[in-house]
Amino acid sequence: MAEALELKRESTGDTLIGSLMKFATSSVGSKVVMALTGLGLWLFVIAHLAGNLTAFAGKETFNHYAEALKGNPPLLWGVRIALILGFPIHILAAINTSMRNRAARPVAYAFEPRTEATAASKSMILTGLLVLAYFAFHLAHFTWHITGPQPTTLLPNGSYDAYSMLVMGFQQPIISLTYIVAQVLLAAHLSHGIYSLFQHLGLWGAKWTPFLKNASLAIGYGLCAAFASIPLAVMLGFIKP
């Protein structure tokens, strides 16, 4: 057992943090990191959606929600810092694993294999990168206010009129369309990602896992439909300026 003892912390002299850092760059470990950050990003998406849906309750409620968010710096910055850390770590882990994967098969098969694996599960990198590109545009429009139509007047109480910005933006078909396409890509990413993250964290169950496979499809595309309902409602006139 000389070999097996070699990785015990008492023999390598690693601290817990040190050995966890080593694990985080290993093949299974980088997937665990991706799963944990993915879980965090997924929860953020749900919370973000819940906030967005207040747009259906009208201008006042939505602006009230926007002000409440801005008026709560610990929450706002807590989430922002989590995103600022979570996104790059998720992406770094993805780069690490895909580089290892590429090196693991230097010679491709001459006959393109037929598989039952879904297109979504095989294009996680692609959907991830496209969602990331959209995320930058989304921030520029809705957070930094440097692109897209922006309201010129403030609300009577001096706050930014977030509701009008949302409506003005989504009245432009190209902005709505980009938004909806990005949601479909995100849905594809989540439809495999949700199932996958539980598998990476070792949370398997005889009844749970088959349920989870269907649930991640439903949750992924369900979230997509809920997000897309907002630009659609603006364009169809259900959400009025």
Place this chain on the structure above:
Amino acid sequence: MSGKLMKLTIHVWRQANKGAEGAMKSYVVENVSEHMSFLEMMDTLNEQIQAKGEEPVAFDHDCREGICGMCSMVINGIPHGGHRGVTTCQLHMRHFKDGDEIYVEPWRAQAFPVLRDLVVDRSAFDRIIAKGGYVSVNTGGAPDANALPIPKKEADLAMDAAQCIGCGACVAACKNASAMLFVAAKASHLGHLPQGQPEQLDRVKNMAMQMDAEGFGNCSNLSQCEAVCPKEIPVRVIAEFNRDLIKAQFKG
């Protein structure tokens, strides 16, 4: 051999040795009976190649009854040919029809270098096993087999994984050439039994370390391994392996 006779076109990977450049080469093989196994078809092909004075196609084979794990061909893009729970030697030619074109390639992975034609070096698996795919047995009289109670359910889970014959089809099928199904099957097989439990956390840590060192890819949960596994080992074992490995980070 009686039965319908077929004429097939076989596109096969030819490579003289480990360092040589390889390429796909096409052959026509005649008089293939539908009762032949895929390996018997390859034997027939080799007889016809040899009759022309050429070098026969080298391929791994041993028991020819689906239990040794030696045969290793990617047939039309699918390891072992894509019939559930079947190794190449148990694949019958009745699944093909006269005039078919069949692509036959070796397992493709950095960790499985091609030695010649369809023969790959799978000793990476042996080195992973040497890191933890065993139980340490101390000296003394052998304990009575029935003295150690094992719940039926646990024994069944262990047996699911214990069926692994180490053929490497999981690696060949995975888009990332990941060995997770193999490694996890070995760990699951021992981890579900009381004899394997004391060393389980060290086992998964060391086997995972060796798996990385051999240059296998990562698991992307596409379950392509499960689909081709001739012993139908479920990806459940991978989740178990992940869980044990996470636990080992804190307890190891």
